[in-house]
Amino acid sequence: MGRCDTCPYGVISAAFLKIALLTYATKPRGSVIHTLELAEALHRLGHQPCVFALDKTGQGFGRSLLSKVALVPASPCDQGIEALIQQRIGEFVRYFQQHRDRYDIYHAQDCLSANALAQLRDQGQLPHFVRTVHHIEAFQSPYLQDCQEKSIRLPDRCLCVSDYWQKELEQRYGIQPFRVFNGVDWQRFSAPPENVSDLKAELGLTGQPIYLTVGGIEPRKNSLRLLQAFAQVLPHLPQAQLVIAGGATLFDYEDYRADFFAAVAELGIDARSLILPGIIPDAQLPALYHAAAGFVFPSLKEGWGLVVLEAIAAGLPVLTANQTPFTEYLSPQTACLVDPNDTDQIAQGMLNLAQPQTVNAWVTASRSLRDRYRWQDTAQLHLTLYTQLLFPQ
Structure with a gap:
């Protein structure tokens, strides 16, 4: 391993990593775009990311990507939002149970995929996982609020994209998330x-x-x-x-x-x-x-x-x-x-x-x-955090 003098968290790995990045959709929302751009930047740095995305249409992201993409089939649900979320979590879980390709890092970009990874970790399907908190919703539903709580408290490493949400996570949950940042192409x-x-x-x-x-x-x-x-x-x-x-x-x-x-x-x-x-x-x-x-x-x-x-x-x-x-x-x-x-x-x-x-x-x-905001720098910071999780000192 070498050292990154410009990265605030220190040591990074010189070897390539296999990284599973999970996102809840293929449509261009903020956390989805963050996932795609992070994957592309990680690929350019010589690593092997794969984006796992729930996909209702089978049409994917509508753009060509350098990194691998795995579309997770998502079926319709007309039984309300709680049933929909429960179904989507289950679709992720079943997909990874059936596809046994292993990754060094499993990284959820939203509440839904984080709950799926938590279940898979409890089943012994993976050793640990990371979650990025982009923002916190004010859910009225006890079920949705519980899903959100679990998605924040259960990951082995929690990241966030702004100083504001870093402070909110510290105050509300008593955790100290690692601050990353976004970029733009x-x-x-x-x-x-x-x-x-x-x-x-x-x-x-x-x-x-x-x-x-x-x-x-x-x-x-x-x-x-x-x-x-x-x-x-x-x-x-x-x-x-x-x-x-x-x-x-x-x-x-x-x-x-x-x-x-x-x-x-x-x-x-x-x-x-x-x-x-x-x-x-x-x-x-x-x-x-x-x-x-x-x-x-x-x-x-x-x-x-x-x-x-x-x-x-x-x-x-x-x-x-x-x-x-x-x-x-x-x-x-x-x-x-x-x-x-x-x-x-x-x-x-x-x-x-x-x-x-x-x-x-x-x-x-x-x-x-x-x-100041480039995806390559964002990816390099993520690699530092991934490596610290894989090789704790």
């Missing part, structure tokens, strides 16, 4: 793709300016306040469009979505102004960023906010919440930071994103993030 998102015009035509993106957010309609994304703020913007910028892309989640947020669409009708926002394309194929995501004029993400709670870094890599000015974890890597010089609970502030921030001089200053300053 700067090259992939910075170059304008050839299909920008085609995508704009396909989605009806003719507005000026075009505001983009990624993550779908749900409470923690603050979708309703964003919509209300956009309604305040329209009298000043009547040609503006708001694009809310995404929406792949285990939870349907039916009541919240009903309130959202009731507000659309009440505010008189028409179909030309509000664009809801649903899940955007991962291959088209860079083009979507380049089709927009500004990225608006006043989220109430995030693990990190990978889409913010992707937007910055694409050269967009960003509006986001003036709170952690965003303020761990952003400042008033690099982004428009607003109180996510204040609709008026969000609206004024959106108007500021239409001011060229202000926008240019944010975009220029945010370029400094390029050298």
Whole structure:
């Protein structure tokens, strides 16, 4: 073994590792993208990662990957969210019981896969496992809360992606998680793709300016306040469009979505102004960023906010919440930071994103993030932590 002078945790292994990375879906959510990019970076460093993903469609991730991928069949379930989670955990468990290929590290990226690995460890199928906590949900269901508790307390090593969640885990659970960080594929998102015009035509993106957010309609994304703020913007910028892309989640947020669409009708926002394309194929995501004029993400709670870094890599000015974890890597010089609970502030921030001089200053300053958040550095830090688990001193 050698030593990594730039890694805060010390020793890393020179030999390659076989690493199983588990994620709950193939659709592009934050923790899913984190899993894929970590796997790609580990592969480039000479290791052998394999991404195990629950897949309802059999279509995979919609992008070519260097690392191995194993799609875990996931069947429909119409018996409610608790039954769905229980079924998904069971699908992971049964898959690994049937496929006996061994890995040096088993790493869960979510609550669901962590519960599956805990069961497999108890059965003697694997010696230990790691879990990354991206954020903690406020579940009302005792069953879901118990799943979350187990997924945090039972891993042999717990990681998290921000200072905020590191402190939360210490205070709530009395554990000391290891702090890792996210990155962004700067090259992939910075170059304008050839299909920008085609995508704009396909989605009806003719507005000026075009505001983009990624993550779908749900409470923690603050979708309703964003919509209300956009309604305040329209009298000043009547040609503006708001694009809310995404929406792949285990939870349907039916009541919240009903309130959202009731507000659309009440505010008189028409179909030309509000664009809801649903899940955007991962291959088209860079083009979507380049089709927009500004990225608006006043989220109430995030693990990190990978889409913010992707937007910055694409050269967009960003509006986001003036709170952690965003303020761990952003400042008033690099982004428009607003109180996510204040609709008026969000609206004024959106108007500021239409001011060229202000926008240019944010975009220029945010370029400094390029050298600070790279997936290769993230992967190297993970390797250090993996090796410490495998070879404790």
